[in-house]
Amino acid sequence: MSLINTEVKPFKATAYKNGQFVEVSNADLKGKWSVFFFYPADFTFVCPTELGDLADNYEEFQKLGVEIYGVSTDTHFTHKAWHDSSEEIKKIQYPMVGDPSWTLAQNFEVLIPGEGVADRGTFVVDPEGLIQVVEITAGGIGRDAQELLRKVKAAKYVHANPGQVCPAKWKEGDATLAPSIDLVGKI
Template sequence: MSLINTQIPEFTATAYHQGKFVPVTQDNFKGKWSVVVFYPADFTFVCPTELGDLADHYAEFQKLGVEIYGVSTDTHFTHKAWHDTSDTIKKVQYPLVGDPSHQLARFFQVLITEGEDTGLALRGTFVIDPDGRIKTIEVHDNGIGRDATETLRRVRAAQYIAAHPGEVCPAKWEEGAKTLTPSLDLVGKI
């Protein structure tokens, strides 16, 4: 079953955010757009490049009213230690959520349950609307890093269609580009 349009369940977790340990619950996702970015583990190789890329684009996400949550199955203590020792992770200003109980990784269906990486998360990116519903999902192999600009594009598209019911965004749609209005007249004409 797809997670698209499903509601974030009740949960309680702890994040490392701006020098403090802070609680994160399903209520953090209500009333604003959010992006949840799962990654396998702290102190690894591809993960800091992705989190650093998101940090470099964080102001753009914030202008769109979006909060980012980085999540791994590490603890919030490990997130702090990584922040304190990595120049790339020091740039991260969004919450890094610990999920050692795997409650979030299980719900988002990114928990690895077999093989040498059992207990880690796949690379998963989820755009969540202000009602706490999942609007986009991207999950792939852990050897493939993600691009923050593509996540920004998907956020803009999700926000656009939420504000413009009846319109849809075609492939490679960018903000300001033409959208489509599905109708009988459009069938077979694209």
């Protein structure tokens, strides 16, 4: 079963953010856009490149009213240690959520059976707490924050403009489509 248009299941977790441990829960999602960015583990190889890319683009996500939640099955203590020891990870200002109980990884269906770590899963959640974008890649395939920004903008546009859809490669300001019988076979 697809997670698209399903509500984020209840959760409570501890995150490391800006030098502090903070509690986060599904209640924090209501009324704003969110991105859950699952990665396998701290102190690894592809993960810091992805998280650093998100950090470099975090201001743009914030301008759109989007909060990023970086999530791994490590603890919030491990997130702090990694943040303190890596120049790439020091750039991160968004919450780094610890999921040692695997609650979030199981809720979002990205827990790798028998390994205790998450797949590279990206989920865009709308202000009602419904999942609008799901992307899961194999461990060796890093993601691109600019492409994620494009998908967030498209999801926000479709959410705000019922009856409109964004075609392939759509970028903010490009033409959209209004599905109708008149378009069948004309695209």
